[in-house]
Amino acid sequence: MSSAAAPWLTLDAVDLGHGDQVVLPRLSLSLQRGERVALLGPSGAGKSTLLAGLRARLDDEVAWCPQHHGLVLGLAVYHNIYMGRLTEHSAVANLWNLVRPLRRPWQEVGELCARLGIQDLMRRPVARLSGGQRQRTAIGRALYQQRPVFLGDEPVASVDPHQALRLLALIDDTHDTCVIALHQRELALSHFDRVLGLRDGQLVLDAPAAELGLADLDALYPEARPPSDVEDSARPSPMPSMPCYRGQA
Numbered sequence: 001m002s003s004a005a006a007p008w009l010t011l012d013a014v015d016l017g018h019g020d021q022v023v024l025p026r027l028s029l030s031l032q033r034g035e036r037v038a039l040l041g042p043s044g045a046g047k048s049t050l051l052a053g054l055r056a057r058l059d060d061e062v063a064w065c066p067q068h069h070g071l072v073l074g075l076a077v078y079h080n081i082y083m084g085r086l087t088e089h090s091a092v093a094n095l096w097n098l099v100r101p102l103r104r105p106w107q108e109v110g111e112l113c114a115r116l117g118i119q120d121l122m123r124r125p126v127a128r129l130s131g132g133q134r135q136r137t138a139i140g141r142a143l144y145q146q147r148p149v150f151l152g153d154e155p156v157a158s159v160d161p162h163q164a165l166r167l168l169a170l171i172d173d174t175h176d177t178c179v180i181a182l183h184q185r186e187l188a189l190s191h192f193d194r195v196l197g198l199r200d201g202q203l204v205l206d207a208p209a210a211e212l213g214l215a216d217l218d219a220l221y222p223e224a225r226p227p228s229d230v231e232d233s234a235r236p237s238p239m240p241s242m243p244c245y246r247g248q249a
């Protein structure tokens with residue numbers, strides 16, 4: 001995409017957090033439509049907080065895949081995926097579907113499950129799935145929403161690397177824009193257009209993936225740095241040596 005295009009979403013010195021607690025103070029960020037954005041940073045850096053902030057601003061445009069899946073354990077895979085479009089049907093249709101799946105959604109969900117490799121599990125309660133199968137079910141529910149933008153909070157954390165690539169490709173195929181939090185640095189470089197890095201509540205990295213190497217991403221994680229550096233990291237600071245741009249200037 002062209003960097004000259006007008007930003008699609010801009011945060012300009014916005015405080016993001018939870019209630020009175022500001023986690024990401026004065027965050028400035030622009031996103032372009034069509035971008036595949038990887039969101040990296042150590043635990044507690046604010047990735048989920050940023051995703052929540054984007055989600056609140058994009059509302060109906062977003063297919064949302066939360067970190068802890070948000071699945072109903074007692075219901076089958078089919079019903080959990082169907083829930084992605086619960087509001088599109090009447091209460092009566094939803095109740096009926098619970099007892100006896102409606103033909104068209106069953107077919108649609110079946111096709112989706114085939115692409116996710118869980119077609120044989122459609123009738124199985126989520127409580128009896130593995131972590132990776134639950135993850136694919138949660139992605140399936142988000143894909144079933146058929147929204148243009150995918151926001152995912154570590155949606156490929158519980159699957160093997162090959163599966164992760166396949167799932168990311170599927171997400172790409174079905175959304176024009178995505179912002180995905182993840183911890184797999186290699187995937188961030190190989191699969192995404194742009195990488196955002198958070199540390200200590202600050203956006204310290206914002207660069208095209210093609211301009212980054214693994215060492216740039218390692219620098220986001222205090223535990224990956226030598227002990228002498230870790231002491232210095234007590235104070236939040238940007239990373240001047242890293243490729244970094246702000247606000248699509």
Ligand SMILES: Nc1ncnc2c1ncn2[C@@H]1O[C@H](COP(=O)(O)OP(=O)(O)OP(=O)(O)O)[C@@H](O)[C@H]1O
Nearest residue numbers: 018021023041042043044045046047048049050067
């Ligand atoms: N609902 C909440 N209410 C208050 N504080 C919260 C809430 N959720 C998260 N926080 C705090 O906000 C900060 C950032 O958390 P966040 O979940 O955004 O980090 P993260 O980068 O997504 O971490 P992880 O990789 O562990 O999921 C943390 O200090 C956390 O304790």
